[in-house]
Amino acid sequence: MTERIGFIGLGSLGLPMARNLMAAGYPLTVYNRTASKAAPLTAKGAMQAERPVDAVTPGGIVVSVLWDADAVDNVVDQNGFLDRLGPGGVHIAMCTGSPEAAKTLAARHAEKGCTYVEAPIFGRPEAAEAKALWIPFAGPAEAKERARPILTALGAQGVFDFGEEIGTATIVKLVGNFLIVSASNSLREAVTMARNSGVDAPAVIDMLTQTLFPAPIYQSYGKRLAEGGAAFGQSDIPAKDVGLFKDAAGKAKTQTPIAEMLLDLL
Amino acid sequence: MTERIGFIGLGSLGLPMARNLMAAGYPLTVYNRTASKAAPLTAKGAMQAERPVDAVTPGGIVVSVLWDADAVDNVVDQNGFLDRLGPGGVHIAMCTGSPEAAKTLAARHAEKGCTYVEAPIFGRPEAAEAKALWIPFAGPAEAKERARPILTALGAQGVFDFGEEIGTATIVKLVGNFLIVSASNSLREAVTMARNSGVDAPAVIDMLTQTLFPAPIYQSYGKRLAEGGAAFGQSDIPAKDVGLFKDAAGKAKTQTPIAEMLLDLL
Incomplete structure (x- = not known):
């Protein structure tokens, strides 16, 4: 339960989810474009990254809670993000984009030896606070096994496995x-x-x-x-x-x- | 519980509803355009009317389960149906028509001193069998008081009172x-x-x-x-x-x- 997690995106959903993860005992390194949004988390011990790549631990887990696939593209395009995540690394991407964009992102992760797990979110910010989100997810089995307890800790009341094929969730x-x-x-x-x-x-x-x-x-x-x-x-x-x-x-x-x-x- | 009730319309919903009423102890006089449909009920003691008016007891209760307001109009237009129902009589009409048609029907009943209660049905025939119908109803309070136990007995799991104004239900x-x-x-x-x-x-x-x-x-x-x-x-x-x-x-x-x-x- 003590693996450090990178957490990118502290909007109205991301912030309570990050708070839940910290409450569950996960140390976080957080990144948000508007850095000041991280204050409530750094006050409780989260580390703050200056760039998305600085939230990444090689071979570790990074969670992104961003608006759409373009925003995810933008993050992974910067400063060798995927090179750093690298072999064994897992990116749990919680945006809602197109199935094709998710497939393209998954392929780009695979090229660098890391894994893309798609896990879009059903639920409003109040549901995130209340740990009452519903999350369908898809991706390679081993990565999903690492992702599942994290999804539960960040606020899912139910996680639904839709198989290995990215785009399905x-x-x-x-x-x-x-x-x-x-x-x-x-x-x-x-x-x-x-x-x-x-x-x-x-x-x-x-x-x-x-x-x-x-x-x-x-x-x-x-x-x-x-x-x-x-x-x-x-x-x-x-x-x-x-x-x-x-x-x-x-x-x-x-x-x-x-x-x-x-x-x-x- | 032993008041004889007139029951008009033994279609896929009406038949199980009539059966429920009999099982609850209400003696029925039934009418259906295709007379043979009454056989399962007459076999259990229901009386069969040759014309809709013959199912009516003066001052009593008649239930109709017909397709639409035109079908109800057609029934009450025949053979002095409303004259026979007369003062104190209550017609529980369970069709789905327009609010205006329901209002017109209510006024025609009132002219003869009897009362129209609208009680359209939510539920499929299986729900009628299982006494799992939902019924919103409206009409004068006194008539609704007489109608409520009958609606429950014929298969409502819930009856919702929408006031006195016909058209509302x-x-x-x-x-x-x-x-x-x-x-x-x-x-x-x-x-x-x-x-x-x-x-x-x-x-x-x-x-x-x-x-x-x-x-x-x-x-x-x-x-x-x-x-x-x-x-x-x-x-x-x-x-x-x-x-x-x-x-x-x-x-x-x-x-x-x-x-x-x-x-x-x-």
């Missing part, structure tokens, strides 16, 4: 985000219709989320929508993810009338 | 069916994309229905879709209900881009 993530966007936008349409018809929208949502749809997604979005607060209709899922779903479907010769309509709405 | 039902159609079609798009991308679709559905979407709708449709059986992509919800949702939204000046797209798909 990304597809699971894109499928999930597409379904979330579809559900939240459908809820918005439904709640608006009920309210405009003079029906008690919270009562409708109460019934439906107790019966047909007793799922966190419906309960949380439904409540926010029915209460008509500031978050009315705002999904936390970025439009880019629905675009990635549509693009990946296009590559698999699959029609996506619903995804296209949702992209128009977003 | 219908809107709840239309909202629910819209959300079901949206979820099932989104699942179809998602499962098709995953499968065509070479990903193990049942594993994806397993993960998502254990985590983000642990709801019966997602679990049952997701399983059928992922297994790719005969039911692939078939929702049990008729297109007419999505049309009714869209029409009711239009009357409430609410835009329904998702419902319109789903209607194109259906």
Whole structure:
């Protein structure tokens, strides 16, 4: 449990995840583009790297929590990052990009003898704090074995193994985000219709989320929508993810009338 | 518990519901357009009516389980049905029609001194058999008080009171069916994309229905879709209900881009 881990990306998800890892006993070397974000972690003993490569231990584990595959590309392109990670090194990349970008990244890691594990995240920052994330992951078996306890320690309440082929976990993530966007936008349409018809929208949502749809997604979005607060209709899922779903479907010769309509709405 | 009830409509939902009522001790007089469908009930002691009006006891309770409001209109238009039901009579109508049609029917009942209770049904025939239906209902308080134990006896696992105004329970039902159609079609798009991308679709559905979407709708449709059986992509919800949702939204000046797209798909 005492292996030092490199941790790159201290955004709204990355920061609580890094905090969880430290609480679980992992010493961290952290890097964030805006260095000041590391302060709460360095105050508790984390080392701070000046460049991403400085967070890397040869043959060790580095976790990145970045926005998309381009951001990961940018990190691994700098200062011989992959050369330093090198043989035996594992990079657990938690971004949501395209399956192709993940495959390309995996191949680039393999060239340097290190391993890319894709582990995109389902969950909001509050879920990261509460260690209630859901994480599908894929990659070579040996690397996943090293990754699994780290994913649990950083905040997964469940880790789902989708095999060795990189790109697979990304597809699971894109499928999930597409379904979330579809559900939240459908809820918005439904709640608006009920309210405009003079029906008690919270009562409708109460019934439906107790019966047909007793799922966190419906309960949380439904409540926010029915209460008509500031978050009315705002999904936390970025439009880019629905675009990635549509693009990946296009590559698999699959029609996506619903995804296209949702992209128009977003 | 021994009041004789008139029961009209012995289709795939009505028949198990009538059977549940008899099992709960209610004597029934049943009517169905195709008379032979009543055989399993008459074999157990139900009386069979030749015309809908013959199932009616003055001042009593009659339950109808018909396809839509037109079918209910057709029944109450025949042979002085409402005159016979008369003062104190309650008609529990379990169809899914438009809110306006329900209001018109309620007014016609009131003219004859009897009461219309709207109680549309969420659930498939298997759920009716298993007494696992969900029923939103609306109407005058006194009539609902008489209706509630009957709804429970005929197969509701939950009954949700949406007040006195007729049309409200219908809107709840239309909202629910819209959300079901949206979820099932989104699942179809998602499962098709995953499968065509070479990903193990049942594993994806397993993960998502254990985590983000642990709801019966997602679990049952997701399983059928992922297994790719005969039911692939078939929702049990008729297109007419999505049309009714869209029409009711239009009357409430609410835009329904998702419902319109789903209607194109259906």
